[in-house]
Amino acid sequence: MSEADITEQMTAMMDLTLSGISVFFTIVSAYTVALLYFLGRAPTGLKVTAFGFFSLTILFLAIFAYNSFNHAAALREALVELGATADLSAVGEKAIGAGAYGRGELDKMIRGMMWLGMALVYLALFYFTFFHRWPGRAGRGAAA
Numbered sequence: 116m117s118e119a120d121i122t123e124q125m126t127a128m129m130d131l132t133l134s135g136i137s138v139f140f141t142i143v144s145a146y147t148v149a150l151l152y153f154l155g156r157a158p159t160g161l162k163v164t165a166f167g168f169f170s171l172t173i174l175f176l177a178i179f180a181y182n183s184f185n186h187a188a189a190l191r192e193a194l195v196e197l198g199a200t201a202d203l204s205a206v207g208e209k210a211i212g213a214g215a216y217g218r219g220e221l222d223k224m225i226r227g228m229m230w231l232g233m234a235l236v237y238l239a240l241f242y243f244t245f246f247h248r249w250p251g252r253a254g255r256g257a258a259a
Contacts, residue, residue, distance in 0.1 A: 118207045128187045155249035
């Protein structure tokens with residue numbers, strides 16, 4: 116694989132990752148709106164069904180992210196290996212080194228923040244789905 120092939124794939128992985136983040140924000144936003152307008156007052160069975168579907172979607176995105184991060188790390192390793200046998204262009208050099216932090220360390224920090232963010236959002240929506248007392252619930256016959 117040439118440096119051009121690797122950097123092209125790295126750029127494609129960044130685009131794909133940004134698309135995954137966009138889908139995550141869209142799904143979380145839609146679920147939040149659903150909670151606010153009707154799911155907060157819905158019967159428990161509907162809440163379980165909706166949260167189950169939401170959970171499967173988040174699981175799919177987490178698997179997608181995990182595979183994307185592994186692929187990106189493999190591309191970075193391939194570029195490092197190529198740099199050991201041939202001179203890299205300025206683009207290739209920047210792709211494997213990112214200022215004060217090495218690119219690998221920067222990727223680990225981004226990965227950690229992404230996992231932490233997904234977990235916190237998931238836990239918050241679990242709380243709001245099953246435990247939060249939404250206004251206007253009393254006297255409507257909805258499950259507590």
